[in-house]
Amino acid sequence: MSSPLVPGWFDVLFMLVPLFIIAIIGFGVFVAVRNYRAAKRGGVDPFAVDTELKVRAMDSAALAPAAPSIEERLAELSRLHSSGLITDEELAQARMQALSGR
Numbered sequence: 001m002s003s004p005l006v007p008g009w010f011d012v013l014f015m016l017v018p019l020f021i022i023a024i025i026g027f028g029v030f031v032a033v034r035n036y037r038a039a040k041r042g043g044v045d046p047f048a049v050d051t052e053l054k055v056r057a058m059d060s061a062a063l064a065p066a067a068p069s070i071e072e073r074l075a076e077l078s079r080l081h082s083s084g085l086i087t088d089e090e091l092a093q094a095r096m097q098a099l100s101g102r
Helices: 005-041 046-059 070-082 088-100
Strands: none
Touching: 005 046, 070 088
16 A cells, blocks of 8 residues: 555655756856846956955954054154154154154
8 A cells, every 4th residue: 555655755855856957057157147247237247256355354454454653653762762763854744754754
């Protein structure tokens, strides 16, 4: 009695599993095409999206090291002068550059 059920279930599984696999592959192709088109619309090379985004992030101001404030720069110059690493003339010149924003 159970032997007629086994071939029936086997036939159903034999048809459903390939359909499921084809559906997964189709969905993967659909997603890949949408991502490709979105990257093209965004002005990014679709085959190098991750690299282009990493380069843009590294070049952005958000990841750039913050420039020291004038107070920090003047304190650093005073420390260099007191330790003898720069002369009086170098200190005066560097202070003028720091105060002028260069």
